[in-house]
Amino acid sequence: MEKNEIVEKLRNIFISILEHDNFEMKNELSANDVEGWDSLTHMIIITTIEKQFGVKFKLREINKLGNLGNLIELVSLKIE
């Protein structure tokens, strides 16, 4: 899967769960920058990503995610 394909898929997941597209898909984006991204939506976003990409994350991996760039890297690594 191409990187921009991953990014687009992630963007759609975020929009469907957060119910807005008021964020920019840049590497530095973090949960604190995005309205409505809290413990609950975080959990839902992670499980949705796992389902749609057919991958499984470890909690250690999820905890290390500082920003969107890290998430894209992790997803690419997992689907290889």
Place this chain on the structure above:
Amino acid sequence: MDLFLSLQNAIIKYTDKNAFFINGVFYKYYELARVISKIRKSIQDNTIDTDKYIGLILNDDLETYAAIIAIWFEGKAYVPINPETPRDRNENIIKQAVLKTIIDSSDNSLFPEYILISSNNLPDTSIDLEPKYTSEEESVYLLFTSGTTGQPKGVPITRENITGFVTAFWEMGFNIDENDRFLQMFDLTFDLSVMSYLIPLLKGACIYTIPKNKIKFGYIFELLDEQRLTFALMVPSMLQYLRPYFDEMDFPDMKYSMFCGEALALDITEEWANCLPNAKIYNVYGPTEDTIFCTHYAFERMTSNKSHNGVLSIGKAMKGTSTIIVDDQNQVLPSGSVGELCLGGVQLTPGYWKNEVINKKAFFYTKYNGIKERFYKTGDLCERDKEGDMMYIGRVDFQTQIQGFRVELSEVEFHAKTFLEKINVVAVTFADAIGNTEIGLVIESNEFGNASLYDYMKIKMPSYMIPNQIKFINKFSLNANGKIDRNKLKLLFKATENDRN
């Protein structure tokens, strides 16, 4: 035991040990002592003796915790104010408590119209840890819980109450010293926080807090894993979040894992026990009105545990607490009968803050072991077995009448959960189009065909107990105390549809 003297002694004795780990930074007991002293000086300069209650704006920093000790050593009580709570509610609390002084460690004060102590910006003073004399009847904190009428209810807890709690806590046999590491995951408006900071401070142990901007369950995992915590009091909902990752978890340093605040399911406790091979696990129970918690049940490994509808027993009263189970006429019932649990004893609040109407309803006197004693009606239904262990059945108000039949929502939940295995569910009641009470079941999952679930429930429960509607939700939302927000789930049900048949 003189609680404040014990606190003073611990702070002096463990001066070079870590007291707090806040947002990645360790603070030692001597740093805590310094901040306490500064805040005390400012309280002395800014308040008069008769101002007993001091507002405390809650931030995740050393100043906020130090302010609690400073307020206590000055013989006063704190009233926690969460800056993220709607302003109206906070103003209601400030007015009810008649606060004049507010301690705030943030740069911009939210309530400039009151006397402000900016605890993050005070001049250095000499160390002063000598507690002022206060009587046992004086309050140490005043917490506001949600009232059914929408007006927050104040619960004052006295020095006698909290001393009673600490004494009973040590009676449970914990082995804790200055090398222990405690989780403090609670908002300071929730009284489980009091155990989580006070017990470690009394032993020179270290308290690990959760920064406001962190994902809670993820951060708790990091603390358990990297900081090798030894003691954690949590709400059971946290386990639901951690459960998908149990296979990654191995915390051999954990000595004690306690749960409070909600029904603790037996199956998830058994799985959790495997992550903590050396820990003792306790289910504890108690309302804010009876100071933090007042009954306890020790989970046993490799054997059967007492449970009801899959929910672990809440055990027996702690030392100094009296428990009775009564009928709706407040008559004490024999063991084996289901009734409302009522609590008396040393931890019981003197009563709701300036609220005689509710006090008359919630408290009553009855004879217990031959002596007239004051009891609090918890609103929780319990049953006591022959050995004195109590089973939590449900809330009195969750016990509803459906077509004239008595229905326990926890029983509906139990059968649904048994069929769905690891999926969590909540049963609620709602009024249908003609005002009849119906049962709604919310399943924490993506939508799936529910015919087989209905088939299963129909062989387990009478027809009036079968949910009239089922809704699916990705994840249950939690209220400010970290418990499942049942009121929010209720809103999912509309009065019109009926998909039972």
